[in-house]
Every structure is written in C-alpha cells, then in structure tokens.
Amino acid sequence: MTDAPVTTPAPKVRDSRFRRIWESDFMWSFRHAPVAIASFAVVLILILSAVFAPLIAPFDPFNPASLNLMNGFTPPGEANAFTGDTFLLGTDDQGRDVFSTILYGMRISLFVGFAAVFLAMLIGITLGLIAGYVGGWTETIIMRIADVQLTFPAILVAMLIFGIAKGITPPAYRDQMALWVLILAIGLSDWVQFARVVRGTTLVEKNKEYVQAARLIGRSPIIIMLKHILPNVLNPVLVIATISLALAIIAEATLSFLGVGAPPTKPSLGTLIRIGQEFMFSGEWWILLFPAGTLLALALSINLLGDWLRDALNPRLR
Amino acid sequence: MLAYIIRRVAQSVLVLLVVGLVAFAMFRFVGDPVDNMLGQERTVADIERLRSELGLDQNFAVQYYKFLTNAVQGNFGLSYRQGRPVADILIERLPATLELAFVSGLLALIGGIGLGIYTAIRRRGISANIIMTASLIGVSLPTFLIGILLIYVFSVELGWLPSFGRGEVTFVNGWSTGFLTKSGLQALILPAITLGLYQMTLIMRLVRTEMLEVLRMDYIRFARARGIRERSINFRHALKNTLVPVITITGLQLGSIIAFAIITETVFQWPGVGLLFINAIQFVDIPVMAAYLMMISVMFVGINLIVDMLYFAIDPRLRVDRSAAGGH
Numbered sequence: 001m002t003d004a005p006v007t008t009p010a011p012k013v014r015d016s017r018f019r020r021i022w023e024s025d026f027m028w029s030f031r032h033a034p035v036a037i038a039s040f041a042v043v044l045i046l047i048l049s050a051v052f053a054p055l056i057a058p059f060d061p062f063n064p065a066s067l068n069l070m071n072g073f074t075p076p077g078e079a080n081a082f083t084g085d086t087f088l089l090g091t092d093d094q095g096r097d098v099f100s101t102i103l104y105g106m107r108i109s110l111f112v113g114f115a116a117v118f119l120a121m122l123i124g125i126t127l128g129l130i131a132g133y134v135g136g137w138t139e140t141i142i143m144r145i146a147d148v149q150l151t152f153p154a155i156l157v158a159m160l161i162f163g164i165a166k167g168i169t170p171p172a173y174r175d176q177m178a179l180w181v182l183i184l185a186i187g188l189s190d191w192v193q194f195a196r197v198v199r200g201t202t203l204v205e206k207n208k209e210y211v212q213a214a215r216l217i218g219r220s221p222i223i224i225m226l227k228h229i230l231p232n233v234l235n236p237v238l239v240i241a242t243i244s245l246a247l248a249i250i251a252e253a254t255l256s257f258l259g260v261g262a263p264p265t266k267p268s269l270g271t272l273i274r275i276g277q278e279f280m281f282s283g284e285w286w287i288l289l290f291p292a293g294t295l296l297a298l299a300l301s302i303n304l305l306g307d308w309l310r311d312a313l314n315p316r317l318r
Numbered sequence: 319m320l321a322y323i324i325r326r327v328a329q330s331v332l333v334l335l336v337v338g339l340v341a342f343a344m345f346r347f348v349g350d351p352v353d354n355m356l357g358q359e360r361t362v363a364d365i366e367r368l369r370s371e372l373g374l375d376q377n378f379a380v381q382y383y384k385f386l387t388n389a390v391q392g393n394f395g396l397s398y399r400q401g402r403p404v405a406d407i408l409i410e411r412l413p414a415t416l417e418l419a420f421v422s423g424l425l426a427l428i429g430g431i432g433l434g435i436y437t438a439i440r441r442r443g444i445s446a447n448i449i450m451t452a453s454l455i456g457v458s459l460p461t462f463l464i465g466i467l468l469i470y471v472f473s474v475e476l477g478w479l480p481s482f483g484r485g486e487v488t489f490v491n492g493w494s495t496g497f498l499t500k501s502g503l504q505a506l507i508l509p510a511i512t513l514g515l516y517q518m519t520l521i522m523r524l525v526r527t528e529m530l531e532v533l534r535m536d537y538i539r540f541a542r543a544r545g546i547r548e549r550s551i552n553f554r555h556a557l558k559n560t561l562v563p564v565i566t567i568t569g570l571q572l573g574s575i576i577a578f579a580i581i582t583e584t585v586f587q588w589p590g591v592g593l594l595f596i597n598a599i600q601f602v603d604i605p606v607m608a609a610y611l612m613m614i615s616v617m618f619v620g621i622n623l624i625v626d627m628l629y630f631a632i633d634p635r636l637r638v639d640r641s642a643a644g645g646h
Contacts, residue, residue: 148333151618153577163599163607164344250460257462258584260599277466281474281481288470292463300458 029312036308039301046298050106057100062265076286090286092275098286101272102294108268109295112182113249117241119187120248124194125237129225131195132202143199146192155251157189162260175263182261186248193240201233235313242306246299253295269295326626330619337615341608342385394609399601404609408591413494414484415583415590419575421506422514426575427568430518434525438533439552450526453519461578465512465585472508480505482587513582517571524567528560535559562629569625573618 021027030036049056076090076098089098131142149157162185169177205211206229214224255261256270264271269291276288388394394404437446456464473481485501487494496502532538533556541551580592587593591610598606 148336151333151573151622152615153574156577156580156614159580159595159599160607160611163602166599167344167602167604246458254460254462254581258581258596260596273463273466280466280470285470288466292466296459296463299460300455303458 026312030308033308033312035304036312039304039308042297042301043305046106046294046301047110049103050110053100053103053107057097057103059097059100061096061101061104075284076290089290090284092284092287093279098290101267102269102291105267105269105272105291106294106298108179108262108266109249109252109270109298112179112186112252112262112268113245115183116186116190116248116252117244119183120190120244121194121237121241123187124191125198125230125233127191128195128198128233129202129229132199133206133221133225133229139199142195146195149189150192154186154189154247155254158185158251158255159258159260161185161188162255166260175265178261178263179266182252182255185255186251189251190244190248193244194237197236197240198233201236202229205229205232239306239310239313242302242309246302246306249295249302250299269298322630323627326623330623333619334615337611338386338389341389341611342382344604344608344611345381345385389612394612395605397598397603397606399598399603399606404605407594407606408609408613410494411589411591411594414496414588415576415579415592417496418506418509418513418582418588418590419572419579421510422512423517423572423575425510425514426517426521426571429514430521431525431564433518434522435529435552435557437522438526438529441530449522453522456515456519461512461516461581462585464515465508465582468508468512469585479508481508484589509582509586509588512585513575513579516578517575520571521564521568525560525564528563529556532556532559566625566629569621569628573621576614576617 030040054060089102091097092101127142127146131139162181165177165181165184166174169181202225211224211228214228252261252268253270253273256268257274259274262268262271267275272291273288273295276291279285279287392405396402397404397407400407433449437449440446469481472479480501483505484496485503485505486499487496487502488499489495496506538551538555541555546555576592579588579590580595582588583590583592584596591613594606595610597603598610
C-alpha cells in the first residue's frame with residue numbers, strides 16, 4: 001500500500017480547432033437539422049458550379065465561334081436533326097447550350113446578389129453604428145431617412161435608382177455599367193434592415209461597462225465602435241444578410257426579367273427567363289423551365305438556410 | 319389624440335416634400351432630355367427651341383418653384399417619349415391598375431383570412447399541413463415566375479384564359495373598366511391571382527399565428543367551459559381579437575400591391591401605370607418616372623397615415639403612451 005496510486009495521464013486528445021467548432025452548439029444544431037443540411041448542400045453545389053462554370057460548362061455560350069445556328073431549338077437530351085449534336089438541357093434559339101448559359105447566368109446572379117448584400121451591409125452597419133453610438137441629431141436624421149425609405153417597397157426603390165443611374169451614365173457605357181448600376185440599386189434599397197438592427201444593439205451595448213471602461217482609458221470612438229461594439233452585432237447581421245441574399249437574387253432576377261437589369265450581353269438567370277418566356281408559346285419549354293427551376297432552387301434553399309440560422313443564432317430559443 | 323394626429327400629418331407632409339425634392343432632382347440633373355427627344359439628326363436651332371419649350375434654359379430656383387407649383391396642380395409636363403402631357407397619360411392608365419389592385423387585394427384578404435382560420439382550427443389536419451408547406455414555396459416564388467407559370471398552364475396548355483391585355487373595355491364617365499365585359503373579366507383572372515398570391519400567403523400565415531395565440535388564452539377556455547358552441551368561439555371570440563394586427567399589416571400591404579403591380583403588369587402586358595413606369599425606365603423618360611414617383615408616394619403616405627390612425631382608434635391600449643411603444 002506504499003505505492004502511490006498510479007495516475008495514468010488522460011490520453012491527450014488534441015483539442016483541434018476543427019473539433020471545437022464541430023462540437024459547438026451552433027454545429028450541433030446544424031447537424032440535427034436535416035432541412036438545413038439539405039439546403040446548405042444545394043446552395044454549396046450551386047455556388048461551386050457557378051464559380052467553376054468555365055471548367056464545368058461544356059460550351060462557352062458567349063464565344064460566337066463555338067455557336068452553330070443549325071443547333072437552335074434542340075430539345076434536351078435529343079440529337080439535333082441537322083448536326084447530330086446532343087445537349088443535356090437542350091439549346092435556345094441561337095443554338096446556345098442551355099446548361100452552359102445557366103451556369104454562366106448563375107455566376108452573374110450570384111455575383112450581383114453577393115455584391116449588393118455586401119454594399120447594403122457596409123452602408124447599414126456604418127450608419128447603424130454611427131446612429132446608435134453618436135445619437136442626437138445625427139441619429140434622428142439617419143433613422144428618419146431609413147423610415148422614409150422603408151415606406152416604399154425595396155424593389156420599387158431599386159427600380160428608381162436603376163432608372164436614375166441609367167439616366168446619368170452616357171448611353172455608350174450603359175451596357176458596360178449595367179451590372180454595377182444593378183448592384184448599387186439593390187444595395188441601396190436594402191441597407192435599412194441592417195442599420196436598424198445594428199443601431200438597436202449598439203444602443204444597448206454602449207451603456208455596458210466594458211464600453212465605458214474603453215472610453216475611460218481614452219480609446220477613440222472609431223476604435224470602440226469597430227473593435228468592441230461591432231463583434232456583438234454580427235450574429236443578427238449574419239441572419240439578415242442570408243435572407244437579404246435570397247431577396248437580392250430575386251430582386252436582380254425580377255429587374256433583369258423586366259428588362260431593367262443585366263444586359264443581354266451578360267445574361268443573368270432573370271434575363272434567361274425573359275428570353276425563355278418568348279418561346280413558351282411555341283412549345284420550347286426547356287429554354288424557360290431550366291433557368292426558372294435553378295432560380296427557384298437557389299432562392300428557396302437560401303431562404304430555408306436563413307430561417308434555420310435565425311433560430312440557431314437566437315439565444316432565446318435555446 | 320389631436321396632437322398625435324397633427325404630428326403624423328406633419329411628418330407625412332415632410333416625407334412628400336422630400337420625395338418631391340428627389341423627383342425634381344431627377345428632372346433637373348438626370349440625363350439630357352433634349353438628347354433623348356431629338357434623334358441623331360438635329361440642328362443647334364432645334365436644340366435651343368426645345369430647350370426653351372421645356373423651360374430648361376431658366377435658372378435652378380425658378381425651375382424648382384415651377385416644378386412644385388405644377389406638381390401640386392397635377393402638371394408634370396410633357397413625356398419625353400410620347401410628347402403628350404404626363405398627367406393625361408397617367409389618368410388614362412390609372413383605372414387598369416386600380417381595378418387590378420382592387421381585385422387582387424380582395425382576393426388576398428378573403429383567401430388569406432379564410433385559409434388562415436382554417437389552418438389554425440385544423441392545426442394538425444393533413445390539408446392544413448399541405449397548405450402551410452405550399453405557402454412556404456409561395457413566399458419564395460418570385461411574382462414574375464408565378465405569372466409565367468399561370469400563363470403556361472391556363473393559356474398555353476389549357477387555352478382557357480387570355481395571356482395578355484385587358485380584353486374588351488367599356489368607358490363609364492371616362493373611366494375604362496374591364497368589369498362589364500366577359501373578355502374583360504376573363505383577362506383579369508390570371509393577373510389578379512398572380513398579384514394577390516404573395517399577399518394572400520402573407521395574410522394567411524399572419525392570421526394563423528394570431529389565431530393560434532388567441533386560442534390559447536384563458537377567456538377562450540372559459541368560453542368553452544361555459545358550453546358555447548365551437549363555431550361561435552372561433553369566429554366571435556377568437557377571430558375578432560386577431561383582426562387588429564391583420565388590419566394594420568393588410569393596410570400596409572395595399573401599398574406593396576400597387577408597387578408589385580409593376581411586375582404583374584409587365585408579365586401580362588396589362589396597360590396600367592406600372593407598365594408605363596417600366597417603359598419609362600427603359601427609355602429614361604424622366605417626367606413619367608417623376609410623376610409616377612409622386613403619385614405612388616401620395617398613395618403610400620396616405621395609406622400609412624390611415625392605417626396608423628385606424629390602429630390608434632381600434633386598440634385603446636395604444637392611446638395611453640405611444641412613445642413607449644418604440645420602434646418608430
């Protein structure tokens with residue numbers, strides 16, 4: 001009994017970063033939500049195939065050299081009567097492979113969507129932080145503008161901004177600038193949500209002790225806003241950003257469909273649906289159906305993901 | 319109460335003045351209207367003549383003053399594209415949009431409240447679950463896709479209903495209506511469903527949530543204990559108490575029905591103000607854009623004002639301390 005009890009050291013589990021994330025509440029909730037996993041998979045596949053479109057697409061739909069007008073209106077999966085070529089999802093009137101145009105179109109839809117949400121986030125977070133932290137007249141003015149803008153539906157504001165920007169750019173540059181104008185229009189129409197949430201959280205956080213302490217030791221207001229308050233508003237911002245992304249993609253598609261968005265030289269999913277609609281009456285359903293289905297899958301899965309995210313990040317629901 | 323009303327009206331006027339400033343800025347600074355109206359072949363004399371005709375050679379303050387006084391009188395100048403007074407074009411197009419908005423609003427309200435009550439009462443039923451799932455897809459489906467889908471099924475495949483236009487219209491006191499002819503009514507069906515569907519799902523989900531909340535209350539349990547019939551509990555006790563938020567949201571949705579009419583009108587080539595606005599954007603027809611903006615702002619601000627007053631009138635709890643409610 002003289003022997004001291006031998007304590008075998010516990011096997012040292014390497015507490016890797018990956019493992020910590022995997023075991024976190026957030027990932028636990030993700031692993032137990034089949035809808036979230038499925039929609040995340042769909043979003044991931046769509047985004048990856050858009051990013052790698054030049055590698056995946058069997059044809060380059062915007063290279064006139066690879067087009068053959070004889071291939072026009074080939075139904076999906078069937079061989080063309082003249083050339084004998086087959087296309088997975090068929091071809092449109094100019095013999096462009098529908099599958100390839102969808103991949104490239106999704107690239108533009110996603111690019112505009114992400115860029116617009118990023119712009120809205122940038123404006124919204126900045127103005128929200130300033131309004132919440134500075135207060136006074138600055139706050140009144142910013143939030144009044146937000147209120148006025150919120151009176152009008154976002155899509156209408158986006159249309160109006162698009163119209164004005166189109167008027168300002170000289171006609172020769174309009175097609176070239178169209179995508180950037182689109183991003184500006186959708187981004188500016190969508191910042192209010194971000195500003196409201198960030199302002200609300202900032203108002204709560206700025207009276208807490210850690211902010212007062214930071215102020216006491218003489219840190220500048222900008223540092224306090226960015227380093228101390230900003231991290232605390234990121235959760236709600238992430239939720240709004242996800243839902244905004246779905247809305248931005250739908251808004252882009254709507255504007256392009258109405259002919260006030262992406263130019264025909266850079267067709268997005270909305271432009272493709274606009275083109276496809278013309279052939280609906282003559283029986284070439286595939287030119288319309290596949291882009292429309294892709295848009296729906298994209299919007300629906302991002303929406304479902306956003307729904308789940310809202311519940312998962314909401315501490316009150318735990 | 320009176321102070322509140324005065325403050326709200328003052329706010330509304332302020333909003334309209336801001337929108338007016340935006341509209342004027344569009345007139346003054348966006349593009350060169352002379353460029354848009356005259357083609358490639360033009361002489362300096364042509365440009366000068368048109369410039370003074372449109373009043374573009376006067377200074378900023380004079381133009382602004384003229385714009386404001388004209389706007390109040392409903393005068394927005396000539397359309398760059400059609401060369402006709404904008405007010406005339408708007409008045410000509412307005413009945414089509416108002417009829418469409420009215421029918422789809424009605425559809426959304428009746429369908430939404432009906433389905434909302436049904437899904438709340440039969441919460442665990444199979445059909446209620448199917449309706450709820452369908453509504454989730456309905457919310458994600460962009461308006462223009464709903465329109466295309468309906469056209470494909472009912473016009474292209476089945477051939478039952480027209481896919482574009484208003485059908486035959488008759489004029490009653492200068493108001494063009496499609497209500498009086500068979501083709502006019504037929505043409506109205508698909509656009510009205512397209513426009514109303516999204517609002518319907520929204521109202522339905524709202525009514526369902528509110529209903530479920532109310533049905534859990536104590537007074538409903540007491541009503542049941544007193545042996546009051548189920549039908550009477552559902553409609554007289556529960557429904558009445560869900561209507562306050564429903565009225566507000568529905569009122570605010572009226573505005574977005576008019577805005578979303580732009581999309582529906584384009585899909586169905588419906589000759590209303592929405593289609594006019596889209597064409598104005600495509601051709602950078604600034605006077606039409608500005609006039610449309612002013613018109614729709616007056617509608618939105620008016621609706622918001624009425625809804626706020628209504629809310630205030632219906633719910634006595636709000637009269638005590640409005641400022642504590644926050645958010646606004």
